[in-house]
Amino acid sequence: KAGVTQTPRYLIKTRGQQVTLSCSPISGHRSVSWYQQTPGQGLQFLFEYFSETQRNKGNFPGRFSGRQFSNSRSEMNVSTLELGDSALYLCASSYQGLSSYNEQFFGPGTRLTVL
Amino acid sequence: TQLLEQSPQFLSIQEGENLTVYCNSSSVFSSLQWYRQEPGEGPVLLVTVVTGGEVKKLKRLTFQFGDARKDSSLHITAAQTGDTGLYLCAGGPGTSYDKVIFGPGTSLSVIP
Numbered sequence: 001k002a003g004v005t006q007t008p009r010y011l012i013k014t015r016g017q018q019v020t021l022s023c024s025p026i027s028g029h030r031s032v033s034w035y036q037q038t039p040g041q042g043l044q045f046l047f048e049y050f051s052e053t054q055r056n057k058g059n060f061p062g063r064f065s066g067r068q069f070s071n072s073r074s075e076m077n078v079s080t081l082e083l084g085d086s087a088l089y090l091c092a093s094s095y096q097g098l099s100s101y102n103e104q105f106f107g108p109g110t111r112l113t114v115l
Numbered sequence: 116t117q118l119l120e121q122s123p124q125f126l127s128i129q130e131g132e133n134l135t136v137y138c139n140s141s142s143v144f145s146s147l148q149w150y151r152q153e154p155g156e157g158p159v160l161l162v163t164v165v166t167g168g169e170v171k172k173l174k175r176l177t178f179q180f181g182d183a184r185k186d187s188s189l190h191i192t193a194a195q196t197g198d199t200g201l202y203l204c205a206g207g208p209g210t211s212y213d214k215v216i217f218g219p220g221t222s223l224s225v226i227p
Contacts, residue, residue: 004157035217043158043203043217056214090157100146100207100215101165106157 002027004093004107012113018079021110025072025093029105032074033098034066037088037109048098049074056098078112086114118142119204119218127224131193136221138187138204145208147187149178152201152220161189194225 005024013019025032034046045058049068066076072093078085088111092104122137138147146165150158162171164180164187171178175198177190191198204218 033215042219043205045214045216048214058214092157098215100144100148100205101163103160103163104215106159108155108157 004091004105006089006091006107006110008110009108010111010113012115013081014115015081015083017081018077019081019112021076021078021089021091021112023074023076023091023093023107025074025091026095026105029093029095030072031094031097032068032072033092033094033104034074034076035090035092036060037090038086043090046076050097081114083114086112088112119206119216121202121204121218121221123221124219125222125224127226128194130196130225130227133190133192134194134223135188135190136202136223138189138206138218140185140206143184144206145184147180147184147204147206148215149187149189150203150205152203153199158201158203191223194223196225196227199223199225 007022031050033048035043037043047066048056052068063079068074088109090106090109092106094102094104096102120139148163149161152158162178167182167184169180175192179188201220201222203220205215207215
């Protein structure tokens, strides 16, 4: 069974640009969650999509948005990039949905650098 | 707001030594998970504990959930170089769906 894949693995952008990251969950998983990981703040929850609907959202500005397609693949978009957006962006999929009871399967992440 | 703290932040030990890392909160969690993240990879789930006082063992790793469900510990016996990584605890209300809060992690380095 293929794991969670994320593309691209590395990305360099400049301030003010926008970026789109992609995540393909494990086959059969309907829930995709996105996280931002930085050395200072750790792993912070961005949002979760389940069957194309955003079910939960973390405390990030509206520049961070996402969507999920009918095949459960998900994209995350960050507009008007700031230096502080440099981070590892992880997506995770689960079969039953985001819960501390359920296992999340993480992808390897996309390393975004904003110059 | 539920927050998780982990200690120590960094730990460097010799192969064969024992160690314990801690995850603490002022809030009660219905369930708590431990993940390990290796460089260049995403976190991988090690265990989920749901009952206060629960102890789970995974080979050389022993996980304990506090009686009050506000804290947890991870004990590693006879550490190996393969145990090197970032250990993250994560908790939540355990409802059918909700956001999961992650601690900042303990970075473990096991030196041969």
